[in-house]
Amino acid sequence: MAVQPAAMSPTDSDAAAGDRSARARLAIVLLGLLLAATMLAGLGTGASNASALDLIHNWLTGGFGDAISARDRIIIQDIRLPRILLGTLVGASLAVSGAVMQGLFRNPLADPGLIGVSAGAGLGAIVVIVLGGTMLGPVLAPLGIYALPLAAFFGGLVTTFILYRVATRRGQTSIATMLLAGIALAAMTGAFSGVLIYLADDRQLRDLTFWGLGSLAGATWQKIGAAAPIMVVALATTPFLARGLNALALGEPTAGHLGVPVQRLKYVSIVAVSAAVGASVAVSGGIGFIGIVVPHLLRLLIGPDNRYLLPASALLGASALLVADAISRTIVAPAELPIGIVTAAVGGPFFLWILLRRRGVLDL
């Protein structure tokens, strides 16, 4: 047996022996605390000086010197609070979906876009933006402001479903086929989108651009009511995928030998990811990088064991998005920067930095 130096802590010596679970559990606790802190900080941050602490004190004690103004109450309850909750769910969904996709495709660079959900959601959004005022006006009018999110959500589900059927023969889904077919599908949705962009007037183009850059600004309690059940259910299924995804890293045949029901694992993973990402994209537009950078960073810190990686990704993804949202809300106040810009501007260089630092360890 290797000799352990006496000064090592239990978690360190476990890690030296290859067991990183204690460290991972600690990380999850810390990330949970981080998320709570980020949520509170987010509630207290904004373009205005509405104070969350005052409001909370108000709720608790029913009065606090200067009564909190109606305006501040609206800001905190109807603007910031739904935004914080939505940001938490979307950040968690995007990060966990990224981790699941990476496990499914056995590739650290996989992201939910590979199963077609982003392309389909984007197409749904473009259809509503460009045709909603004209051709599809009568059909979409009764849906009001829900037309866009619904179209994006169902667009994402439909393309993923098509892709799944193309890649599945005799009950077996070929991940490799899914990847290639996804490229073809992206080209086709790109063509449809291109036609609609061509037909769009400049106001619609502007709307489209802003949608593509992503934003949590449209967070309302109604939208949360519609999207949250889907995201929560999808997120809730992921812990059950963890062990199977771990085994899948050894290859599909070996995972099967270990007793994992591989086809069912693929099916549930694909459905969960398309639902979670579809709902996220539907309510907040295109937000990138969270799905790749967060799981990657965590793998470097706590290892690729999905039993810990998935919940940790959810927590860190949520925190990261909330921080990005706080930046987007304050950096050009009283205007607002689309959140996709912040995640790309911060996520891109950060990702590059962690890659360069750990070049030796990873086998990309």
Next chain:
Amino acid sequence: MIEAGDVAVSIGAKRIISGVDFEARPGEVVAIVGPNGSGKSTFLKALSGDIGYSGRIAFNGRSLADMKPVEAATARAVLPQATTLSFPFTVREVVRLGLLGGRSGALAGEEGRLPERALTKVDLDGFGGRFYQELSGGEQQRVQLARVLCQVWAPVLEGRPRYLLLDEPVSSLDIRHQLGIMDIARDFARRGGGVVAILHDLNLAALYAERIYMLHAGRLAAAGLPQDVINNSMLEKVFGCRLKVGSVPPGPMPFVLPQSALS
């Protein structure tokens, strides 16, 4: 016991193997040998439950086709030819995956130490904290064997023997580790389990296997004791090169001496 009768496998329109009868009894090491492309791996895949087949395959009397993945995982563990990982798992984490099915057969409370014990068995003591991706091919193969051993730690579970299906377990190993691995296989068999191993080295097969099945062009060319299967004419017919078979003590164990690839 593993029983296979009249097993045939086709991929698309191409028939890979046909008419193969096979038996692996508990307490025995069975070797499958044959030239490249003779269908050895395909047959093992059929036994593992990876691919469809026609004919009968049964483990301990239960038909393979009726078994769910979890059931099959209890009855047998499979060592593939090579395994690459895309993620930075540690060696211990990889070995621990063998315990996924939860039916290792170790006593409760012992399971936590199984990865270490398995690594010691394959002569990778203290490797637990290393990263799998950094190891050599031979070391990685031994890590996989450690995982496989964890999966079926107890060769007999609830009165039923369990099987190791090994696809070229020693091809990237040095001679010391080749013998070490085959010793593990023999030990597993001696304690009541069964071993089926695809081997390229005929001498190793002769040394360790109780019975040898020789495949040629998808069909069974010979089956039986090593000294019966490994002889001059059979080898020339199946492998198409000149070999001289002698025998060494103890007993009539055959020994193959290569002459030339040209007939």
Next chain:
Amino acid sequence: MSVWLKTARLAAFGLALAAVARPAAAEDATVLPDTSRVVAIGGAVTEIVFALGEQKHLVARDSTGTYPEAAKALPDVGYMRALSPEGVLSVDPTGIIALQGSGPKEAVDVLKKASVPYVEVPETYDNEGILERIRVVGKALGVEDKAAALAADTEAKLKAAEARTAGIDKKKRVLFILSMQGDKVMAAGAHTGADGIVRLAGAANAIEGFSGYKQLSDEAIVTAAPDVILMMDHAGPGVSDDDLFDNAAISQTPAGQARKVIRMDGGYLLGYGPRTADAISDLSKALYGDKAAD
């Protein structure tokens, strides 16, 4: 039931829930009871407030409110169709005057819920639209007399501008080029602000047959045979005369042969506000020179 159907059902359920819980929509106002801190959304709105001399009421504007120069000194709450409700509320407004089409709707709903009076200003690309906008802004700020005067003044100027070119029979053909990136020409068809202005200045849009801003093929450019090219000044990367007339298709047109191009400031030309009459006059002068009656 397949998991896809389950997901769809869940979405529909959530939506039904949301629809039931929808808040009551507030009514639009026409007058701002308190004009001490007003936010102007929409370039035309900002311009009209300044033209009425009421800029002392403004505390913020949106990113399209760039004229007059003094407007740029006001805090910018973002693009008018991507407003941040907290951003708008952070300047403590007592009223909002917003051009039709401001959004997103969620932001507007929150502002109305916060009991900030919200006046919507209609948007159309014609003379009556300009006058109506002036009246609506004036009424909102409680200066209807001033607004009526400005409207009358503007109307007179518009009529005069149109009259300059009323006697001209042979209308010049104008091609409005929005942008020219790498030889791809984006031009204005019917139902665009540019089309409206061109016609008000007594000229004809060289493009017939499509509406909106579209990319023109070389053939279409030659067929259009414009006499003059009209472009915006200070809008994105500039296109020099050489670059413009080097374009193979454009060089084949009457405009290209005579190297006739007019450049005007985009906000001035297409703002459809108080300055529009002057813009029309300037354009007709540039097109017809002395032939335009004064």
